[in-house]
Every structure is written in C-alpha cells, then in structure tokens.
Amino acid sequence: MSSLKEEIHYFLDRLRGKRPARRSGEFYALRDVTFSIPVGSVCGIIGRNGSGKTTLLKVLTSITEPDEGEARLRGRVGSLLEVGAGFHPELDGIENIYLNGGILGMSRSEITSKLDRIIEFADVGAVMETPVKRYSSGMYVRLAFAIAAYLEPDILLVDEVLAVGDADFQRKSLAKMKDAAGEGRTVLFVSHNMAMVRQLCDMAIFLEEGCVKQIGPSSAVIDRYLLASTPQSVQVQRTETDAVWGELRVVEPSTETVCPHLKFGGDYDFVLRLGAKQPFKRGVAQVRILDQEGVLISSLESLAEGVDQFDISEVVEVVFSVRSLGLLPGTYLAGYSLYAWGEEEARLSAEACLSFEVIPATVNDAYWPYLREHGIVRLAHSANLRYPLLSPQLSDPAGLASRPEGLPPVE
Amino acid sequence: MTGSLKRVTIVRRRSGWFDLDLRRAWGHRDLLFLFALRDIKVRHKQTLLGPGWLVLQPLVWTAVFTATVSGVAGVSTANQPAPLFYLSGLIAWAYFSQVIHATSQVFIENEHIFSKVYFPRIIVPLSSLISNAVALLIQFLVVLAFLIAFQWLGKADGLSWRIVAFPMVVLHLAAFSLAIGLLLGASTAKYRDLAFMTPFLIQVSMFVTPVLYPFSAIPEQFRVLASFANPLTAIVEEGRWCLLGESMLSPGQLLASLFTTSVALGCGVLLYQRVERTVMDTI
Numbered sequence: 275m276s277s278l279k280e281e282i283h284y285f286l287d288r289l290r291g292k293r294p295a296r297r298s299g300e301f302y303a304l305r306d307v308t309f310s311i312p313v314g315s316v317c318g319i320i321g322r323n324g325s326g327k328t329t330l331l332k333v334l335t336s337i338t339e340p341d342e343g344e345a346r347l348r349g350r351v352g353s354l355l356e357v358g359a360g361f362h363p364e365l366d367g368i369e370n371i372y373l374n375g376g377i378l379g380m381s382r383s384e385i386t387s388k389l390d391r392i393i394e395f396a397d398v399g400a401v402m403e404t405p406v407k408r409y410s411s412g413m414y415v416r417l418a419f420a421i422a423a424y425l426e427p428d429i430l431l432v433d434e435v436l437a438v439g440d441a442d443f444q445r446k447s448l449a450k451m452k453d454a455a456g457e458g459r460t461v462l463f464v465s466h467n468m469a470m471v472r473q474l475c476d477m478a479i480f481l482e483e484g485c486v487k488q489i490g491p492s493s494a495v496i497d498r499y500l501l502a503s504t505p506q507s508v509q510v511q512r513t514e515t516d517a518v519w520g521e522l523r524v525v526e527p528s529t530e531t532v533c534p535h536l537k538f539g540g541d542y543d544f545v546l547r548l549g550a551k552q553p554f555k556r557g558v559a560q561v562r563i564l565d566q567e568g569v570l571i572s573s574l575e576s577l578a579e580g581v582d583q584f585d586i587s588e589v590v591e592v593v594f595s596v597r598s599l600g601l602l603p604g605t606y607l608a609g610y611s612l613y614a615w616g617e618e619e620a621r622l623s624a625e626a627c628l629s630f631e632v633i634p635a636t637v638n639d640a641y642w643p644y645l646r647e648h649g650i651v652r653l654a655h656s657a658n659l660r661y662p663l664l665s666p667q668l669s670d671p672a673g674l675a676s677r678p679e680g681l682p683p684v685e
Numbered sequence: 686m687t688g689s690l691k692r693v694t695i696v697r698r699r700s701g702w703f704d705l706d707l708r709r710a711w712g713h714r715d716l717l718f719l720f721a722l723r724d725i726k727v728r729h730k731q732t733l734l735g736p737g738w739l740v741l742q743p744l745v746w747t748a749v750f751t752a753t754v755s756g757v758a759g760v761s762t763a764n765q766p767a768p769l770f771y772l773s774g775l776i777a778w779a780y781f782s783q784v785i786h787a788t789s790q791v792f793i794e795n796e797h798i799f800s801k802v803y804f805p806r807i808i809v810p811l812s813s814l815i816s817n818a819v820a821l822l823i824q825f826l827v828v829l830a831f832l833i834a835f836q837w838l839g840k841a842d843g844l845s846w847r848i849v850a851f852p853m854v855v856l857h858l859a860a861f862s863l864a865i866g867l868l869l870g871a872s873t874a875k876y877r878d879l880a881f882m883t884p885f886l887i888q889v890s891m892f893v894t895p896v897l898y899p900f901s902a903i904p905e906q907f908r909v910l911a912s913f914a915n916p917l918t919a920i921v922e923e924g925r926w927c928l929l930g931e932s933m934l935s936p937g938q939l940l941a942s943l944f945t946t947s948v949a950l951g952c953g954v955l956l957y958q959r960v961e962r963t964v965m966d967t968i
Binding site for chain 1: 731
C-alpha cells in the first residue's frame with residue numbers, strides 16, 4: 275500500500291505526462307496473456323500457486339480491472355469463484371436462492387422456473403425454511419452449488435470451488451460440469467487436481483509467473499506442467515559403511531529412468547543397488563515405504579518374495595517390481611536395510627533416503643480417479659453390478675406383481 | 686446463427702475518470718431492489734418491534750427535543766407547534782445519517798462479496814437509498830398523522846397542496862446523502878481511519894443543520910453561504926415548507942444548495958467509480 279506522499283507524487287507525475295516508473299512493491303500478476311478458447315471447449319488453467327490463475331479469473335469476471343489489454347467474452351458469463359457469494363445468514367434457504375441467483379445474474383422469473391430443480395439438487399430437506407446461519411457447512415455448500423449449477427451461462431469460470439466439500443459433493447459437481455460441457459457451454463476450470471483436469475478438459479493453459487507457458491491439448495500441457503514441477507536432476511543418495519554401500523531408486527521398468535512422480539496404478543521398479551567393498555555373504559534386503567509422518571505402510575522383503583540370500587561380490591541390484599501401484603496420491607518416503615542372514619541388526623540401513631510423490635490417476639478407464647481421501651492404499655479389487663432375483667414371497671407378499679390383472683390378491 | 690446474437694462483454698481498463706460503463710450498471714438494475722428488499726427483511730428479522738422502531742425513534746426524539754430544547758432552553762420553533770417542527774426536520778436528517786452510515790464503509794463491509802462476484806459496485810449505495818426511503822415513507826406518514834391532528838385541533842394550518850412537492854425534497858435529500866456516502870465510501874476504502882469521521886460527521890450535521898433551531902435564526906447575510914456550505918440546511922427548510930407551510934427560503938439559497946449537491950454528487954460518483962476498479966487488490 276503506497277503512502278499518501280507516494281500517491282501525490284505518482285499523481286503529479288501522471289499530470290505532467292510522465293510515464294511513472296513502477297511504484298515500489300508492484301509486480302505483474304499477469305503478463306502478455308493471450309489466448310482464445312473456442313465455443314464449447316472445456317479449458318483447464320493450471321500452474322503453481324501464485325502463477326496468476328485466480329487473477330486471470332478475477333480479470334475475466336470484472337472483479338478487478340486489467341492494467342493493459344482487453345478480453346472479449348461472447349454470451350452470458352457465470353462465475354464460481356466461491357459458492358454462496360452473497361448469502362445472507364439471516365435469510366432462509368429460499369430467500370437466499372433468489373438473492374444469490376440474482377447476484378449471479380438470473381432474473382426473478384428464471385429463478386422461479388428453476389426453483390424446484392434447485393431445491394431438489396441441493397437436497398437439504400426441511401431446513402429450507404430456516405435461516406441459512408443454522409445450516410451445516412455441507413448443506414450450505416450443497417445449496418450454494420445447486421444455485422450455481424442451474425445458472426446455465428454460456429461461459430462458466432470455475433475456480434477450485436470443487437476443492438471444498440465431501441467426496442460426494444465433488445462427484446456431483448464434476449458431473450454437472452461435464453453436463454455443461456456436453457451442452458455446448460464453454461468452461462474455464464482452474465485446478466490443482468491434474469486427474470480432474472485430464473478427465474474434464476480438452477485443452478489446457480499452463481501459467482507460470484503470470485505468463486502463458488503452454489497452451490494446447492490437456493494431456494500435453496499437463497505433462498509439461500508436471501515436468502516443470504520436477505527437479506531436473508534427481509540426486510540419488512548413497513549410504514555406506516566400511517563394508518557395504520547402497521543406493522535406492524524408483525524407476526520406470528522399460529526405460530530405467532528415475533521418476534520422482536509415480537502415477538497411481540502404474541508399474542514401477544524399486545531398485546536397490548548394493549555394493550560390497552569386502553565380500554558379503556547371505557544378504558537379505560528390505561525396502562520400506564513410509565508416509566510423510568514416518569509411519570510404515572509396507573515393506574518389500576527380498577526373502578518373503580522368494581529371493582534367496584544373496585552374495586555381494588562387487589555390485590548387485592535387488593529389483594522390487596511393483597505393478598498396479600496401490601499407494602493412493604500423496605507424498606511418501608522410502609528407506610531400506612541390508613541384513614546378513616541370521617543377524618538381528620542390519621549391516622546397512624537408510625531411514626528415509628528417497629522421497630516420491632504419487633499423483634492421482636484413474637484405473638480401468640473409470641470415470642473417477644482415486645484421491646487422497648480414499649485412504650492410504652487401494653486394495654486390489656474390481657467392482658461390478660448385479661441384480662439378484664428375490665423369491666416372489668419375500669418381495670411381494672400380496673402377490674400384486676405377478677398376478678394378472680383383474681384377479682383378486684392372494685390371501 | 687444464435688452465436689452472433691449473444692451479448693459480448695468487453696473487459697478492459699477504464700481510462701480516465703469519466704469512463705463509467707453505465708450500460709452495464711443498467712443491466713444489473715434488478716439487483717437494486719433485491720438488495721433493498723434484503724436489507725429491509727434483515728433489519729426486521731428476529732426483532733420484537735420490527736418496523737415499530739422506525740416510528741418510535743423519531744417520536745421519542747421529538748418528545749425529548751420538545752421538552753428540553755424548546756421547553757427548557759426556549760429555542761424558537763418558528764411559530765409552529767414544537768413537535769411538528771422537530772419531527773419534520775428529524776425525518777430528513779435521519780435519512781441522511783442512515784444513508785451515509787450504510788454507505789461510508791461499503792467496500793470494507795462488502796469485501797467478501799465484491800471479491801467473488803461481479804456487479805456494478807454502485808448498486809449497493811443506491812439500494813441503501815431505497816431501503817431507507819421505505820423507512821422515510823413510514824415516518825412521513827407519522828408526520829402526516831401529526832399534521833392532521835394538529836390541524837384539527839386548530840393549532841396549525843400548514844397542511845396544504847404543498848405537500849405534493851415532498852417527493853422533490855426527497856430526491857434532493859437522496860442526492861446529497863448519496864454524494865456524501867460515496868465520497869466517504871471511496872475514501873475509507875483506501876484509508877481506513879477515515880471511517881472514524883463518519884459518526885463524528887453525523888453528529889456534527891445535526892447541529893449545523895437547522896433541525897433544532899429554525900432557519901430564520903441564521904442571520905440573513907449568511908443564509909446563502911449556509912445553504913452553499915451545507916446543502917442539508919436548505920433541504921430541511923424545503924421539507925418544512927412542504928409540510929408546515931412557512932418558510933424563509935429564497936430561490937438564491939435553494940440554488941446554492943442545489944449547486945453544491947450536484948457538484949458533490951458528481952465528484953462522489955466519479956471518485957467511487959475510480960476506486961471501484963482496483964479496490965479489490967488493495968482492500
């Protein structure tokens with residue numbers, strides 16, 4: 275915030291026609307951002323925190339003015355920067371539907387025609403008639419989203435609003451956005467969730483420090499973003515004692531390239547490279563996978579997997595092949611230990627020498643990705659539907675279903 | 686092609702002071718009534734007397750003034766019955782104070798909604814003009830009741846066709862209240878301590894406006910200056926003319942007041958619009 279003195283100087287400079295230098299503390303939140311989005315596309319806007327994504331949406335929704343440049347939006351613009359904008363706690367659900375709907379740009383008659391559907395979508399029940407301040411946070415968010423969902427604008431700008439609310443709500447909102455796209459509306463979707471962006475968006479814009487780094491089909495842009503978030507060289511730590519040393523890497527099986535980002539459900543090899551300065555007999559290797567707090571999630575044991583005790587003359591690699599990675603999205607640590615058969619104490623140990631991240635992905639072409647809140651691990655399973663046939667007595671005591679018309683019911 | 690019939694919104698920097706984008710504001714006019722209605726509803730939710738307060742407050746003040754200012758201090762009430770005199774001045778001043786109270790902190794109070802959704806920001810002060818006008822209407826009816834009562838009792842004879850001009854007075858009042866409200870609202874957005882001025886300004890205005898004393902108490906040579914410096918002076922007197930009949934207001938004074946009101950309103954709107962553009966980055 276500039277002081278009054280600075281303001282006056284700035285103002286006088288402008289009057290004199292001088293183009294004043296940038297005032298202290300200013301920087302460009304967006305610079306030379308140029309793009310056009312065709313009608314009916316769903317465009318994801320991705321980038322690190324502070325890269326200008328929210329500012330871009332704020333400019334497009336006229337909440338803040340650009341210093342230079344122009345944007346043209348054809349059609350009705352609806353924005354979801356936060357659900358429930360304008361809700362007044364003292365008013366009840368129905369009154370707030372009209373208030374919020376009006377603020378979002380719907381006319382009174384439009385709201386009245388959609389009122390029943392909105393109430394049904396919100397599914398908050400009898401509390402509709404009580405002041406909103408009494409609602410639970412879940413009800414509040416459901417009501418707010420229900421109103422926004424029926425806004426039906428030509429262009430919808432959404433800012434990570436879906437990060438709020440439980441998994442059920444997120445599912446509903448994602449479905450609604452997909453519907454919007456299907457109806458030929460244009461959607462701009464700011465998100466950190468790459469799986470959602472991959473699922474929902476056909477194109478994406480990658481912003482970094484206010485500039486457009488890449489724009490194009492979503493998969494390509496997402497990959498570029500992930501690459502940019504990865505440190506270029508991955509340092510492999512070597513742990514050693516007088517007798518032995520070890521290095522742990524996670525690699526992609528076919529290419530042997532090291533990956534710090536693992537895709538959920540993907541195939542990876544945990545490769546433990548061990549070297550001995552003096553001959554080492556009857557070794558047993560163990561790789562441990564821990565969560566961020568250091569809680570042990572799983573141990574990969576050479577002996578338990580059928581690898582006999584091994585000798586290390588110079589170098590050996592113990593390869594643990596993990597297929598269909600069941601670790602749910604999150605950050606993990608890995609460590610290892612080398613034992614000599616029969617001994618309690620490990621000859622070589624590294625507590626947490628490697629850190630890696632599991633990124634969300636879907637399995638088996640499913641519509642919905644596995645996310646952090648599903649737990650720690652996905653048990654290998656598949657899900658199916660079947661429709662059991664119950665015996666007629668149990669499901670239909672009066673026999674109304676199976677009796678032909680006109681005959682009296684069974685006693 | 687339906688695509689070409691759709692409205693195009695252009696987002697760009699508004700240049701200079703006069704680029705007001707009024708067309709967009711007109712497009713959002715429904716919000717005016719929506720907000721006014723909301724404010725009225727909320728004001729009376731979970732209250733005991735509800736709109737009763739609107740009637741009670743000015744009556745209590747009138748009683749107090751009649752007893753103390755007129756009774757004890759003996760200040761003149763321009764040949765009118767004291768209750769009528771004070772009531773007619775009070776309702777105008779009350780409207781002014783309510784509007785500027787509501788508008789002076791508009792950006793700070795509405796920050797959460799301004800930063801999430803777009804609509805022309807001027808709608809909020811305009812809607813407070815409307816919601817307070819409803820209160821004014823109720824109070825006007827109370828004054829009318831008093832007028833009729835006093836007329837019937839033979840104590841006053843001011844009630845006449847002049848009362849039809851009251852809406853014009855309200856317009857003048859609204860314009861000036863809006864002007865001050867916008868100026869305050871725009872200033873406090875950037876410099877928060879200016880908000881402390883508002884209650885002070887409200888209190889001072891009651892004394893520098895002829896609410897407690899008649900317009901005629903101002904020396905003749907200063908009346909134009911007074912109307913120029915404080916347009917409320919003339920506004921209150923206009924109100925008294927409509928309702929009570931007698932007035933010392935000359936056209937010159939009226940014009941002075943209107944001049945200041947227009948200038949203030951113009952500055953208020955321009956400053957407010959200018960601040961509106963980027964206030965969400967600094968608030």
